[in-house]
Amino acid sequence: MIELKGIEKTYLRGSEEVHALKSIDLKVSKGEFISIVGPSGSGKTSLLHVLGCLDRPSKGSLLIDGVAVENMPENKLVQIRRKKIGFVFQQFYLMPGLTVFDNITLPLVFSRQTIDKGKIIRAIELLGLKERIEHYPKQLSGGEMQRVAIARALVNEPEIILADEPTGNLDSENSEKIFELLKSLHKNNLTVVMVTHNNDLASRADRTLLLKDGKFIA
Amino acid sequence: MVFLKLAVANLRRHGTRSLLTALGIATSVAVLFSILSFNKGFSKGLARELQRTGIHFMVVPSGCPHEVASLVLHGSVIPKFLNTSVMENIVAMKDVDFATPILVTQLPNAEKFRVDLVYGMEMSRLAAVKPYWEFDGKIPSTGNELIVGSEIASHNNLKKGDVLTYSGVSFKVSGILKKTGSQDDAFIYMPVETLQTILKKPSGATAIGVKVKTPETLAKTTDELAEIVPGIQVVTMNQVMSSISNLAASGKVLSLSIAIITILVSAVGVMNSMLMAVFERTQEIGMMRAIGASRADIFRIILKEALILTLFGGLSGIVFAVAGSDIIEKFVRRAMPYIPSGSMVDFDPVLAAASLVFVSEVGIVSGLYPSWKAAKISPIEAIKG
């Protein structure tokens, strides 16, 4: 469903060119669980940017469901992000002024969808956050915040979840819980691409890719 | 709705900064609203005063019509007198209803050791000249009675029946003029004949007030009069009022400019505050873009924040202005040479709405640049590094 062909990403740092991604080819099939590992600075985040249509590749082509998107105008990319992609971040990024419920509905608000309250509440209950619905982020633990963030990523019913070190700010117990949550979503046919530093978790994915200096070496 | 919650929540996150910015807006809106209210009240007051006056024009010595006008209203002294004999010429005109001498001076008050503004007039004409006056007591019926304006009465603790002495002549207070809210409250009114005797000007007058039968042909009457009687000048009440409003107009322009400038300064404050907020929330804005917000969404969120901030400031400003209107009115009355009677700063919902609309426009304009800045933030800001 997502295909990268000869993707390169070059940043300019002052007058110096940084080649963050060098000729990446990757095919993500529907229902796959892929983990990406690699040293810091190897280009993992840059790869997620491209996968998630947050940033355009400097070179190469990106096909989403067979459609080339690398040259799409920004307003079309927004539509793709809204419909097909859910993001989970290392720092959770919940809006501090909004309740758990409102945080979760934010993507629906952005994509102008009606909010089915019952459905959202059921989803929240499924994630074990029933008592937290009207709470604010600062009242939650890290694990709970990440679960809310995952609920937010799911609310638009995306085809794929992109997670950049989702357990990077959590202890091992909570890391395990979040990973299990992603696993169970995957069992329900969701495609997951997760960047992680945790080799143990990475090895439990369908496929593990090792990135080094902007290239896959495994 | 969520956008609104978000905007309010975000403003509260930078609570002190938002509050200070809103305070700047509030102050400038309070100034603007007070000035607009005052200007409106002033014009209305002038029109009302003009409508109520029993006199259509005044005949004054030629040369200094505006000084006389201001003295009749305001009570300063000029040593130029008219001779009441000109009244014969005036009353001889067919459209003149009546003419009455007015003598204004300052006299030392033996009891209270102060100098009072004394206004000599024909007590028989009083009801016609000042139709809206109300008294506690009655109009003087003898030459040795007088009326005291409410302000003087309360300052000096004067009551009906008290005795006041001017230049050795004793007067009984026959009545206290009830508060009119105008300069009339600051005068002593005595029979003009007695005042003429005191001043040793048996037929002297500062001005002669004239009432006509048909106010529509006032211009014709005054033109004719100026031809018949040499050495006089005619000042219509309209002219008096318009010279007052001219005087007030320059003050209006100045005060409005000050209000506009303070609003512009506080608009810069809004812009600065919003720019800081956008800068501090770069990652968060990137996150919103990543989870589906378009550039336009971000633009709207930030603009809404700026608008709410200014509207909140504006509303508080109007509340301040209304709550402080008495103080403001007192201050302005002291600062202005002439203020018509009645309250000058009545709450006017139309002006309040207009001030709010204006300040929202200012809010939108000052929010444009920060919103544009925010809309330009790339979604990759959410997951850098």
Ligand SMILES: Nc1ncnc2c1ncn2[C@@H]1O[C@H](COP(=O)(O)OP(=O)(O)O)[C@@H](O)[C@H]1O
């Ligand atoms: N916006 C940027 N501007 C300049 N250089 C960048 C930018 N983003 C990433 N880089 C550089 O690109 C390389 C890859 O970074 P990144 O994709 O964040 O790696 P990782 O997530 O694996 O740590 C690094 O050398 C990083 O410094």
Ligand SMILES: [Mg+2]
């Ligand atoms: Mg990274």
